Each structure stands twice: as C-alpha cells, then as structure tokens.
Amino acid sequence: MxxxxxxxxxxxxxxxxxxxxxxxxxxxxxxxxxxxxxxxxxxxxxxxxxxxxxxxxxxxxxxxxxxxxxxxxxxxxxxxxxxxxxxxxxxxxxxxxxxxxxxNHKMGADEKEAIRVNRVVEHDRTQIDEAVIDCEAWTRYTFPARNGQYSKFIWDFKCFSGIDHIENPEEDGVFKIVNDYTGDGWNDQVDDEMGNFDYLMGANIDFRNRxxxxxxxxxxxxxxxxxxxxxxxxxxxxxxxxxxxxxxxxxxxxxxxxxxxxxxxxxxxxxxxxxxxxxxxxxxxxxxxxxxxxxxxxxxxxxxxxxxxxxxxxxxxxxxxxxxxxxxxxxxxxxxxxxxxxxxxxxxxxxxxxxxxxxxxxxxxxxxxxxxxxxxxxxxxxxxxxxxxxxxxxxxxxxxxRQRFAHGVQTLWFDHPNCIAFSRSGTEENPGCVVVMSNGDEGEKRLTLGENYANKRWRDFLGNRDEQVVTDENGDGTFSCHGGSVSVWVIEEAL
Structure with missing residues (x-):
C-alpha cells in the first residue's frame, strides 16, 4: 500500500x-x-x-x-x-x-442475578472494602432474540470482575464482584491510573475467565x-x-x-x-x-x-x-x-x-x-x-x-520557534515537495535542496501563495508561507 x-x-x-x-x-x-x-x-x-x-x-x-x-x-x-x-x-x-x-465491557444485560460485591474507592481502585454486600445486578446476557444463532454463549456474573450499579440495596459506584472463578482483585497489565484502571464502565469483562x-x-x-x-x-x-x-x-x-x-x-x-x-x-x-x-x-x-x-x-x-x-x-x-x-x-x-x-x-x-x-x-x-x-x-x-508528492528522503528545518519547514526528496518514480508553515507572521526559509533541484520552478500546490520560486544552480531557493498557514511547494513540471 x-x-x-x-x-x-x-x-x-x-x-x-x-x-x-x-x-x-x-x-x-x-x-x-x-x-x-x-x-x-x-x-x-x-x-x-x-x-x-x-x-x-x-x-x-x-x-x-x-x-x-x-x-x-x-x-x-x-x-x-x-x-x-x-x-x-x-x-x-x-x-x-x-x-x-x-x-472491555458490556451493557444492557437481559437479566439480573444475585451476586456478592465489595465496594471500591473510585479514585483508588486498589482500595477494596473487605465487607461483602449481597445484592442483585444486571449481569446476565442471554440475547433471546438471537436465540443461540452464531453463538450459544451465555454471559453471567462469572464473566465479569466489576459493576457500577447494584440493586437490593440500590447503589451506584464501583463494585468488585466476588468471583471464585477468577480470583481476587483486578487484572494486571492495565494502566496504573487510579491505582489500577481495569474497571472503566458497565459490566467489566474479566479476561482471567478462559x-x-x-x-x-x-x-x-x-x-x-x-x-x-x-x-x-x-x-x-x-x-x-x-x-x-x-x-x-x-x-x-x-x-x-x-x-x-x-x-x-x-x-x-x-x-x-x-x-x-x-x-x-x-x-x-x-x-x-x-x-x-x-x-x-x-x-x-x-x-x-x-x-x-x-x-x-x-x-x-x-x-x-x-x-x-x-x-x-x-x-x-x-x-x-x-x-x-x-x-x-x-x-x-x-x-x-x-x-x-x-x-x-x-x-x-x-x-x-x-x-x-x-x-x-x-x-x-x-x-x-x-x-x-x-x-x-x-x-x-x-x-x-500525500499520494503525489510525499516521497523520498526527508530533511527537517525545525530551526525557528514560529516558522518550520521540511522537504521530501522524491524518487525516480515520484516527485517530492517542500513544506513551509508558520504559526506567527508570514514566514520564509532559504533552503538548499541540492543539484538535482537546480534551476527549477516551484508553485504552491495548495494555492495559498501565488508567486513562483526558482531555485538557483545549486538548488537553493527561498520558500514562503502566509502567517498562520502552510504552503506545499512542488516542481511546476510535476503539476
């Protein structure tokens, strides 16, 4: 590609x-x-x-x-x-x-189940309360309209490690499901934000369940x-x-x-x-x-x-x-x-x-x-x-x-806080380009492109600049852009 x-x-x-x-x-x-x-x-x-x-x-x-x-x-x-x-x-x-x-998670369960959970401190998921709460939660997915077509798998509480809403008693928060099938705590090798960012939302899928x-x-x-x-x-x-x-x-x-x-x-x-x-x-x-x-x-x-x-x-x-x-x-x-x-x-x-x-x-x-x-x-x-x-x-x-001119060796001129430039050298099959941009005033770069680009006429492919740039016998040229803008300079014969 x-x-x-x-x-x-x-x-x-x-x-x-x-x-x-x-x-x-x-x-x-x-x-x-x-x-x-x-x-x-x-x-x-x-x-x-x-x-x-x-x-x-x-x-x-x-x-x-x-x-x-x-x-x-x-x-x-x-x-x-x-x-x-x-x-x-x-x-x-x-x-x-x-x-x-x-x-990562499932939502919209078809049935409630009786489960046991521990409360979790929302901003520090490693803090799991030892007290066990008997409750109900929407954790059973049977997909009755699909009726087993393509997959007969039924998701239940054993497939999940956490939930954000329980009933009887009704409460919102982060809850760790007590699950003898996958062990204590959260999954490892997840982001350490909030201590452990395994839990995001909904019924959190537990990948320790094979x-x-x-x-x-x-x-x-x-x-x-x-x-x-x-x-x-x-x-x-x-x-x-x-x-x-x-x-x-x-x-x-x-x-x-x-x-x-x-x-x-x-x-x-x-x-x-x-x-x-x-x-x-x-x-x-x-x-x-x-x-x-x-x-x-x-x-x-x-x-x-x-x-x-x-x-x-x-x-x-x-x-x-x-x-x-x-x-x-x-x-x-x-x-x-x-x-x-x-x-x-x-x-x-x-x-x-x-x-x-x-x-x-x-x-x-x-x-x-x-x-x-x-x-x-x-x-x-x-x-x-x-x-x-x-x-x-x-x-x-x-x-x-990108498809026509973004080819060949890249050279960077990131040498000014507001005006930067880079070039692509092109290949035998495809032409290259010079890109100049400024986040401040109008900018310009005096660039040396080499003898392969000697005595060439250049135009801004984007049409933001009207003038032509002509490189000298060494391939040197001054390429400009408007303030807060970008120009993509290409050889006239490649247009």
Missing part, C-alpha cells in the same frame, strides 16, 4: 437512522480518488441503546444489525446487509476496512468470516490486560487469510506508557499518538507563543515511528466529548500537513474535517451548546499531495 492513509469514517454525533453504511458505499470511489486507502468503521454490533448507539455501549457482538434487539433490528448506521455492501464497495475501491473491537477469552477469539474468527475485514481498531486497551491482547492478536493474525492492520487506542499523553504497552504486546499492534494530538491542541490554543520546534518532542511518532498512527482529532476529543481537546480550525491545515506529508507514522483523518459536522449536546455545566465543525481548508488537497 503506497502511503497508507486512514479515515475515521464517523464521529460521535453522526446522525442516526441507518445512513452511514449507505453513505460509505456511495463515497467509496471518491475516497480512493482523494488518496484514502484505509477506513475505520464505528462499532458495527448492537449497543445497549439500539438504533441510537454510537457502539461503545457494547451489548451483543454477534448482532451486526440482524436481530430485533434493544428496540431495533438495524444499528445506528444501518443493517447487516448494508454493512456488508459498504465493506464490499470499499474493498472494490482498493480501500482496506478496519472494524472497531469493543470488548471461557470468556475463548469466546472473544471465536467472535474474531466469526466476524472475519462474515465481513472479510482487513484489520481492527482496538478500543480502550489501557483498561484491558496487555497479555490478553498479545494472545488475541497472535490468534487473529494466525487464522486470518491475509496480514491484518491493527491499531489500538491507549489514550495516554505519557509516551513511556505507550512504549511500555507496545513492549508488553511484542510490538504486534500500532497505537494512536495521543501525545502528538495534545501537542496539536496546545499549539492551536497558544498561537505564536507555541514553539513549533518542539511539536514532536515527547510523541510516539518521534520515539517509535513504526508503531504510531498520527491524528489531529477523533470522536473522543471533539467538542462536548469525554476527552475534549479540540484542535482549532486555523491550525488543522498545519497539523494535517505535518502528519500527511512527513514520512513518519500512519496518518488518520477525521470525518468532520473532510465533510463538516453540526450538532447539539449538553456540556459538563448543564448548558446546551450548538457545535459547528467546519470542513478544513485545503485538507482535500493535502490528501492528494
């Missing part, structure tokens, strides 16, 4: 009503034309809120919009036949398809056979023991008919934690570069006060470029969501140029940045907000530039 480029093909507030799968079928050819060659789909299985579920309140992994469960047959995005048609259309357009794997891990492996084989997907995006892995995903990834790669692209979401701004996780899974997954996203957020907030020379310091793409999936935004960081840290629209063209045109990492593009989004939701203060996410200026051209 030449210059792999991933599209996150949804956002948190994508409209319900079964519109997404048909939209992806219609857009498949245009995705290919704009330079996208991988698409990450939202969770395709039935969530606890049925046709309104974004997909992360996982209920039944084996219901891809086929059974009348949780108030609807279709998911928010469409029914199973529409899903399969979308995948087929994308793959025919030479676009690989990644499915979202949500196996029947559970075998069922999730079986589901992976089943979903690959049903969809013929090309890879997976793994949700919330900081809450799931690394030893489980190491074994799971080994299994799916072994049984898959082709090598799978796998990227995991470990949302931490500490690059050492990301590197530790990669070591625990033997480097068998890529990770989203959350530290780089935070750098982009901070740079967009601080404007000219941000030192652009440090934009990659402490990021995964700097420390381990072969395992980094770079991003400017996602469904969790968009306004009014849990990890809200939006990158301001003025800075997004600079950020996208940095991930799309440099040689390091696999870049991910966010659906609203290409197509826009408008929505309303309640903020943390209880007030209702109207959010408009605009189409990002020149992002379509940056995607095309």
């Amino acid at each position: 030449k210059n792999p480029t991933l599209l996150q093909a949804f956002h948190w507030y994508y409209p319900d009503g079964g519109k997404l799968w048909p939209e992806l079928s219609e857009r498949a050819a245009s995705f290919n034309e704009m330079g996208i060659n991988m698409v990450w789909l939202p969770p395709a299985s039935k969530g606890a809120s049925g046709g309104y579920s974004v997909g992360y309140d996982s209920y039944d992994l084996f219901d891809l919009g086929e059974f009348d469960q949780k108030g609807s047959v279709a998911t928010k995005y469409g029914d199973k036949s529409q899903l399969l048609s979308a995948i087929d259309a994308l793959q025919k357009a030479e676009i690989a398809v990644l499915l979202d794997v949500v196996v 029947a559970v891990t075998e069922e999730i492996k079986y589901w992976a084989r089943w979903v690959m056979e049903q969809t013929h997907c090309d890879g997976f995006r793994l949700d919330a892995v900081k809450h799931i023991p690394a030893w489980f995903y190491k074994a799971w990834i080994d299994h799916v790669q072994e049984v898959a008919p082709k090598p799978l692209f796998i990227v995991a979401e470990y949302w931490s701004h500490d690059v050492e934690k990301l590197q530790q996780y990669l070591a625990q899974v033997d480097g068998k997954s890529m990770l989203f570069d959350a530290p780089l996203h935070m750098k982009f957020h901070e740079a967009s907030q601080q404007g000219r006060d941000y030192d652009m020379r440090e934009i990659f310091t402490g990021t995964l793409v700097e420390a381990d470029p072969f395992h980094a999936v770079t991003l400017v935004a996602n469904h969790d960081t968009q306004p009014l969501q849990a990890l809200e840290a939006p990158v301001e629209p003025w800075f997004k063209p600079l950020a996208y140029a940095l991930i799309l045109l440099r040689e390091n990492g696999v870049p991910s593009v966010f659906y609203p940045d290409l197509f826009g989004a408008s929505y309303e939701d309640t903020g943390g203060d209880g007030e209702t907000y109207r959010i408009d996410m605009p189409v990002i200026d020149k992002l379509d051209l940056l995607l095309i530039a």
Whole structure:
C-alpha cells in the first residue's frame, strides 16, 4: 500500500437512522480518488441503546444489525446487509476496512442475578472494602432474540470482575464482584491510573475467565468470516490486560487469510506508557499518538507563543515511528466529548500537513474535517451548546499531495520557534515537495535542496501563495508561507 492513509469514517454525533453504511458505499470511489486507502468503521454490533448507539455501549457482538434487539433490528448506521455492501464497495475501491473491537465491557444485560460485591474507592481502585454486600445486578446476557444463532454463549456474573450499579440495596459506584472463578482483585497489565484502571464502565469483562477469552477469539474468527475485514481498531486497551491482547492478536493474525492492520487506542499523553504497552504486546499492534494530538491542541490554543520546534518532542511518532498512527482529532476529543481537546480550525491545515506529508507514522483523518459536522449536546455545566465543525481548508488537497508528492528522503528545518519547514526528496518514480508553515507572521526559509533541484520552478500546490520560486544552480531557493498557514511547494513540471 503506497502511503497508507486512514479515515475515521464517523464521529460521535453522526446522525442516526441507518445512513452511514449507505453513505460509505456511495463515497467509496471518491475516497480512493482523494488518496484514502484505509477506513475505520464505528462499532458495527448492537449497543445497549439500539438504533441510537454510537457502539461503545457494547451489548451483543454477534448482532451486526440482524436481530430485533434493544428496540431495533438495524444499528445506528444501518443493517447487516448494508454493512456488508459498504465493506464490499470499499474493498472494490482498493480501500482496506478496519472494524472497531469493543470488548472491555458490556451493557444492557437481559437479566439480573444475585451476586456478592465489595465496594471500591473510585479514585483508588486498589482500595477494596473487605465487607461483602449481597445484592442483585444486571449481569446476565442471554440475547433471546438471537436465540443461540452464531453463538450459544451465555454471559453471567462469572464473566465479569466489576459493576457500577447494584440493586437490593440500590447503589451506584464501583463494585468488585466476588468471583471464585477468577480470583481476587483486578487484572494486571492495565494502566496504573487510579491505582489500577481495569474497571472503566458497565459490566467489566474479566479476561482471567478462559471461557470468556475463548469466546472473544471465536467472535474474531466469526466476524472475519462474515465481513472479510482487513484489520481492527482496538478500543480502550489501557483498561484491558496487555497479555490478553498479545494472545488475541497472535490468534487473529494466525487464522486470518491475509496480514491484518491493527491499531489500538491507549489514550495516554505519557509516551513511556505507550512504549511500555507496545513492549508488553511484542510490538504486534500500532497505537494512536495521543501525545502528538495534545501537542496539536496546545499549539492551536497558544498561537505564536507555541514553539513549533518542539511539536514532536515527547510523541510516539518521534520515539517509535513504526508503531504510531498520527491524528489531529477523533470522536473522543471533539467538542462536548469525554476527552475534549479540540484542535482549532486555523491550525488543522498545519497539523494535517505535518502528519500527511512527513514520512513518519500512519496518518488518520477525521470525518468532520473532510465533510463538516453540526450538532447539539449538553456540556459538563448543564448548558446546551450548538457545535459547528467546519470542513478544513485545503485538507482535500493535502490528501492528494500525500499520494503525489510525499516521497523520498526527508530533511527537517525545525530551526525557528514560529516558522518550520521540511522537504521530501522524491524518487525516480515520484516527485517530492517542500513544506513551509508558520504559526506567527508570514514566514520564509532559504533552503538548499541540492543539484538535482537546480534551476527549477516551484508553485504552491495548495494555492495559498501565488508567486513562483526558482531555485538557483545549486538548488537553493527561498520558500514562503502566509502567517498562520502552510504552503506545499512542488516542481511546476510535476503539476
């Protein structure tokens, strides 16, 4: 795959009503034309809120919009036949398809069970009260509408380590399920935030139960056979023991008919934690570069006060470029969501140029940045907000530039706090480019590109600058950009 480029093909507030799968079928050819060659789909299985579920309140992994469960047959995005048609259309357009794997927790149980629990201190999960509470909880999943089709597995309290709501007595909080089948305490090899971040929400799946891990492996084989997907995006892995995903990834790669692209979401701004996780899974997954996203957020907030020379310091793409999936935004960081840290629209063209045109990492593009989004939701203060996410200026051209000009050896000129530049040398088959950007005033760089680029005429592919640049007999030239902007200079004959 030449210059792999991933599209996150949804956002948190994508409209319900079964519109997404048909939209992806219609857009498949245009995705290919704009330079996208991988698409990450939202969770395709039935969530606890049925046709309104974004997909992360996982209920039944084996219901891809086929059974009348949780108030609807279709998911928010469409029914199973529409899903399969979308995948087929994308793959025919030479676009690989990644499915979202949500196996940290389950929600929307079918029945209550009598269980025993210990209270847990919410901000320090290692503090587990010795007192045992007899109660009831929604921990039994029988999927009566599916009636054993595809899988006869019944989930009960023995499959879970924790819960956030009990009845008789009724209480909310974090509760450790007393479970003789898997032992005391929480899983190891999870993030150490809150002491131990095994528990996140809902009925927390316990991977020490071998029947559970075998069922999730079986589901992976089943979903690959049903969809013929090309890879997976793994949700919330900081809450799931690394030893489980190491074994799971080994299994799916072994049984898959082709090598799978796998990227995991470990949302931490500490690059050492990301590197530790990669070591625990033997480097068998890529990770989203959350530290780089935070750098982009901070740079967009601080404007000219941000030192652009440090934009990659402490990021995964700097420390381990072969395992980094770079991003400017996602469904969790968009306004009014849990990890809200939006990158301001003025800075997004600079950020996208940095991930799309440099040689390091696999870049991910966010659906609203290409197509826009408008929505309303309640903020943390209880007030209702109207959010408009605009189409990002020149992002379509940056995607095309990645495929046409992001080739060859990379040279960096990160030598000024506001104006930085880099070049790609090109190859025998493909031309290169010079990228200049400034987060302050209008900027320029006097660059030496070498004799191969002597006496060449250059134009800004993005059209932000009107002038031509002509390099001299040594390949030296002065390349400019507007303030708060980016220009991608390419040889005139390559246009």
